[in-house]
Amino acid sequence: xxxxxxxxxxxxxxxxxxxxxxxxxxxxxxxxxxxxxxxxxxxxxxxxxxxxxxxxxxxxxxxxxxxxxxxxxxxxxxxxxxxxxxxxxxxxxxxxxxxxxxxxxxxxxxxxxxxxxxxxxxxxxxxxxxxxxxxxxxxxxxxxxxxxxxxxxxxxxxxxxxxxxxxxxxxxxxxxxxxxxxxxxxxxxxxxxxxxxxxxxxxxxxxxxxxxxxxxxxxxxxxxxxxxxxxxxxxxxxxxxxxxxxxxxxxxxxxxxxxxxxxxxxxxxxxxxxxxxxxxxxxxxxxxxxxxxxxxxxxxxxxxxxxxxxxxxxxxxxxxxxxxxxxxxxxxxxxxxxxxxxxxxxxxxxxxxxxxxxxxxxxxxxxxxxxxxxxxxxxxxx
Amino acid sequence: xxxxxxxxxxxxxxxxxxxxxxxxxxxxxxxxxxxxxxxxxxxxxxxxxxxxxxxxxxxxxxxxxxxxxxxxxxxxxxxxxxxxxxxxxxxxxxxxxxxxxxxxxxxxxxxxxxxxxxxxxxxxxxxxxxxxxxxxxxxxxxxxxxxxxxxxxxxxxxxxxxxxxxxxxxxxxxxxxxxxxxxxxxxxxxxxxxxxxxxxxxxxxxxxxxxxxxxxxxxxxxxxxxxxxxxxxxxxxxxxxxxxxxxxxx
Numbered sequence: 001x002x003x004x005x006x007x008x009x010x011x012x013x014x015x016x017x018x019x020x021x022x023x024x025x026x027x028x029x030x031x032x033x034x035x036x037x038x039x040x041x042x043x044x045x046x047x048x049x050x051x052x053x054x055x056x057x058x059x060x061x062x063x064x065x066x067x068x069x070x071x072x073x074x075x076x077x078x079x080x081x082x083x084x085x086x087x088x089x090x091x092x093x094x095x096x097x098x099x100x101x102x103x104x105x106x107x108x109x110x111x112x113x114x115x116x117x118x119x120x121x122x123x124x125x126x127x128x129x130x131x132x133x134x135x136x137x138x139x140x141x142x143x144x145x146x147x148x149x150x151x152x153x154x155x156x157x158x159x160x161x162x163x164x165x166x167x168x169x170x171x172x173x174x175x176x177x178x179x180x181x182x183x184x185x186x187x188x189x190x191x192x193x194x195x196x197x198x199x200x201x202x203x204x205x206x207x208x209x210x211x212x213x214x215x216x217x218x219x220x221x222x223x224x225x226x227x228x229x230x231x232x233x234x235x236x237x238x239x240x241x242x243x244x245x246x247x248x249x250x251x252x253x254x255x256x257x258x259x260x261x262x263x264x265x266x267x268x269x270x271x272x273x274x275x276x277x278x279x280x281x282x283x284x285x286x287x288x289x290x291x292x293x294x295x296x297x298x299x300x301x302x303x304x305x306x307x308x309x310x311x312x313x314x315x316x317x318x319x320x321x322x323x324x325x326x327x328x329x330x331x332x333x334x335x336x337x338x339x340x341x342x343x344x345x346x347x348x349x350x351x352x353x354x355x356x357x358x359x360x361x362x363x364x365x366x367x368x369x370x371x372x373x374x375x376x377x378x379x380x381x382x
Numbered sequence: 383x384x385x386x387x388x389x390x391x392x393x394x395x396x397x398x399x400x401x402x403x404x405x406x407x408x409x410x411x412x413x414x415x416x417x418x419x420x421x422x423x424x425x426x427x428x429x430x431x432x433x434x435x436x437x438x439x440x441x442x443x444x445x446x447x448x449x450x451x452x453x454x455x456x457x458x459x460x461x462x463x464x465x466x467x468x469x470x471x472x473x474x475x476x477x478x479x480x481x482x483x484x485x486x487x488x489x490x491x492x493x494x495x496x497x498x499x500x501x502x503x504x505x506x507x508x509x510x511x512x513x514x515x516x517x518x519x520x521x522x523x524x525x526x527x528x529x530x531x532x533x534x535x536x537x538x539x540x541x542x543x544x545x546x547x548x549x550x551x552x553x554x555x556x557x558x559x560x561x562x563x564x565x566x567x568x569x570x571x572x573x574x575x576x577x578x579x580x581x582x583x584x585x586x587x588x589x590x591x592x593x594x595x596x597x598x599x600x601x602x603x604x605x606x607x608x609x610x611x612x613x614x615x616x617x618x619x620x621x622x623x624x625x626x627x628x629x630x631x632x
Contacts, residue, residue: 094460
């Protein structure tokens, strides 16, 4: 099979029903390999039963559509290189409405274009995975790693009162694992989910164990549009004009977000048991900070790291609990200060929250972060 | 006694919200009749757009998804790619398809997506209160072209059917009107044909329906009906612009 027609016609004969898509791909034996972060996402999508991808080229995430355009047709799936990210997110909206697992990926400027569609997906309670291998902004910005999209990802980004599940991997393995988790959480809550990475995590190669995506008990997709055969027609919409209807709908969405806060918070805690200072960082910045914490420990300072894995729901309770005992926090981000607001909102009022930001251009070295740690540590002791 | 005329099975028995003299209801009915004709109600998925046509989900007795403004054809493409054996159609107004959603419309046609677009062209933004549309005729007064549409400032009315017919990806393109019984019968045949093309996997099908909007044209129903004949049809000629005889394969 060396041309597109052969691959597609072979695929047509094994086309699976999208209504049974989730978890349909059979378990493979764990396979150890060296993989790029972006490829890990693509593999996890296939292993999660996501056989539909829609996207538009943008650096630094092109490995994802390139991998999937190669592998999806033979699996009976579908791949569309759309005319824009606006089309991509709406193709995703349509595919998700049928109950199929589907995804798109892009980078910051493209994710901006998707905000309308994400808002509609949240409003219509549609699952779907959006991957943001973010770059730097505002505007065309650059392609270097940045965490400038934290607000956009965690505050909704589009119009209206909604939230999105946001997972922030900090290794290639997590790119894989969290993509599997994102599909499950997205289906569980009927809400779009985002993987928020950056060029560093997306482009680097690390060992990856490709294993079966963990299963989750998920509610049946009885809301899906499959044709009203033997049932009443299903409607998927976000327009509510009757008196009180929209307010009721907003409260219903709010309840889901509250449930996520109770049940889905994930974070990594590193050397926090006896810490006097806790560094808070996510994604690629957490990797640098982890080394800095180790360096600080070598110098005898009691420093720990809290790495939010879910940016929404944010580990606010964990931070609050730590702040009963720890009074020094240092938030480190690849921007001029975004997550630090959530850290400040989470901790006790008598805790000091410092911030070290590095806007796009270059990554700080572990030693540079260590210097900041030392400054804050001294302030705490003084 | 033989029953010779009844409400289509896939049209729910509730009053339309459309204004008196509006043609949307007729176009809805023709779509419903086509779905009934092919007995595909239980495998059809409709995609509603934004504008007067947004309440499609209240009227059609089929699964319906509401798309963001202009994005119905992309949404429908997503539905179709996920459910190849279902019948998928959009019903979009001129603001939705020819302005904000023109990129999605063109690329959906160009990909040859096996879906059907019913394009409701009344030359005006109805739902928002009568603003100028991309299909507003030259000289036509609207709430945002109070001196009449002037090509110097506003450009020309877009002929969507002709544009989409030029694309290799489109399989069936027609423009129809429902302003008199003869045109209505042709419209009925064209819409039926569009669905038939999809059922036969011939590719992208598109029917532009010229509709009267008496309220926003500031006319009586009869005047609006006459305007379709006298002003719209001369600029937007009726007929089948393209009909592919064989499915297109790589």
